[in-house]
Amino acid sequence: MHEISIVRNVFETLQETYPDKFDRITKVQIEAGLLSNIQPILIQNAFEALIMEEPELADIELEVLLLPIIAHCEVCDQDFEVVRHKFVCACGTPSKNIVQGEELQISRIEFVENEP
Amino acid sequence: MTVPFAVQTEPIVVTQALENLHGLGNRTIDFFVIEWYEASKSRMKKKTRGGIDVLVEKAHRSALEDGDLLYLSEERAILLKIKPCDCVVLRPQSLQEVGTLCFEIGNKHVPIFITHENEVCVAYDAPLYQLLLSGGFRAEIEERVLHPSQMIKAYGNKSLK
Numbered sequence: 001m002h003e004i005s006i007v008r009n010v011f012e013t014l015q016e017t018y019p020d021k022f023d024r025i026t027k028v029q030i031e032a033g034l035l036s037n038i039q040p041i042l043i044q045n046a047f048e049a050l051i052m053e054e055p056e057l058a059d060i061e062l063e064v065l066l067l068p069i070i071a072h073c074e075v076c077d078q079d080f081e082v083v084r085h086k087f088v089c090a091c092g093t094p095s096k097n098i099v100q101g102e103e104l105q106i107s108r109i110e111f112v113e114n115e116p
Numbered sequence: 117m118t119v120p121f122a123v124q125t126e127p128i129v130v131t132q133a134l135e136n137l138h139g140l141g142n143r144t145i146d147f148f149v150i151e152w153y154e155a156s157k158s159r160m161k162k163k164t165r166g167g168i169d170v171l172v173e174k175a176h177r178s179a180l181e182d183g184d185l186l187y188l189s190e191e192r193a194i195l196l197k198i199k200p201c202d203c204v205v206l207r208p209q210s211l212q213e214v215g216t217l218c219f220e221i222g223n224k225h226v227p228i229f230i231t232h233e234n235e236v237c238v239a240y241d242a243p244l245y246q247l248l249l250s251g252g253f254r255a256e257i258e259e260r261v262l263h264p265s266q267m268i269k270a271y272g273n274k275s276l277k
Contacts (some may be wrong), residue, residue: 048158060159061157061161
């Protein structure tokens, strides 16, 4: 439910980090773990709303990648995917050692290639 | 001169879905595959399953629909495919139950889809699923395609006009 402020923060961060080439950004990819409480549809809708406010962002694609939850099993000493929030390894051992799934991060930025 | 797709560097630009008036004939069918939550995006660039770059650049915000024809040439047709996803499916027995359900789900700001079979569908979300179960609703998890045309809007639902 805080997607608008998240999207604003993403673009403010990019403007601060790339002041000279912010206007050459063509794509921003965000990775959101399934435990990050982020709804990708709300991120997309928030971005479309932000474009109406700041039309210069219309040439940028925002992509949200959902990351599955990965936990570590102490018994098998292996990682396993947590499906539908069942934190139980295939061997039957429950685990709360989360390896992946809580992230919310800018994972990739693409820029217009330099003119020849 | 027709540039073979294998060496084409510029993406095919799609501004809207095309009308499929005469069928696809013997054309090669290719698919531009998206997640359900990408159907309303005004801009997205991806490769089709066949490896062709496609840039969707819509001037309007209306959503693309599963099966939409995006591109048509003499040899090839590119169709939109929305990936199925885990959904929480509910089959309410009365209008009052529909209202209660939509109120509970709507409070999460999550889009609600109502199918032609009057099922209520939302993309699977563990806390929401648990909330519905604890509220006594009979919710099941099924893999479905969420069609944008079945999404309830806060205003402008054609069926309510």
